Amino acid sequence: MSSDARTHILTRIRRSLGRGELPPAAQETLDARLAAPRPGIVPARAKGDRRELVERFVTMAEAAAASLDRIDGPDALPRVVAEWLARHNLAPEVVAAPDASLDVLEGRGTLTVKRGVAHPADQVSVTPCFAGVAETGTLVLVSGPETPTSLNFLPDNHVVVVRASQIVGGYEEMWAYLRDAGATPRTVNMITGPSRTGDIEQTIQLGAHGPRRLHIVLIDDEAA
Known part of the structure; x- marks a missing residue:
């Protein structure tokens, strides 16, 4: 502003x-x-060295009912996405964000890939993310021409690609990272696990307001 x-x-x-x-x-x-802005009190769960933060992100994301694959580099992305689709009896068809980081999906293996916004008939979306928050296993996605927000909510299945170098400790660090990146995006979505809600008896229902499955592909770009 x-x-x-x-x-x-x-x-x-x-x-x-x-x-x-x-x-x-x-x-x-x-x-x-x-x-x-001065940060508030940062909990111990949001602190640690890089390796600890990555492992904590994995632990917290899986505790929130997200599934997760870890790969050494982006070249393995088409294979692990296709394998995850097969495990859930889903067709090898995805709608992917136009972001250049996902170009690797096209022309590889058996995946059929279209790029752009999601439509109600789309079953699986693949998006990059802005950051991962180790404190809660949360993914932070921002809107823009290369990352349409519809991909985060319309399909029943959401695959999010996060690099180890994008994982921060807590929310305070994430907001500082976002401010340093430049202009604030129109929308910032924070996603922790698949969409869920509880009925009057507190029976958890998945997919009430968005994807019923959230799968994270973590690229270990800091292995060296």
């Missing part, structure tokens, strides 16, 4: 509350806090 837009919004809020402009000292303090 630009400074002019922020000023306009804050001015309207102050007017609705019957308050005047902020004193210069208070405005300086506010601007400083917005420019350099």
Whole structure:
């Protein structure tokens, strides 16, 4: 958000509350806090060295009912996606994000791949992600021309590709990473396991608001 837009919004809020402009000292303090947000208390589960964070991400993602494959490089991606589809008796057909990181899916093996947004008839989507959060096993996906949000919700089966180098400890680190990446995307989706809800008796139902299966392919790009 630009400074002019922020000023306009804050001015309207102050007017609705019957308050005047902020004193210069208070405005300086506010601007400083917005420019350099201070993290809150970070739990121990969000700390550790790189190897610990990757292993914790795997543990927490699987605890949230996501399945997971680990591969050494992107060349193995078509094979593990095809094998996962076969294990679940799904046709070898996917709709994949137009992101260049998924170009490896095309022209390899038996997969039929189309690129672009998802439609109601699509059964399986494949997307990259922005980050993985070790604290909770959460995937962070951002919207954009190369990563349509419909891929995250319409198909019953969602395959997400995450690199080990994208895994951060906690949410504070993820938000700092996102701010450093540049302009904030229109949508940030945080996905922990497949979609689920509980009925009045708290019986868990999968696929209520999105995919009933979430499969993560973790590329160990930090093995060296």
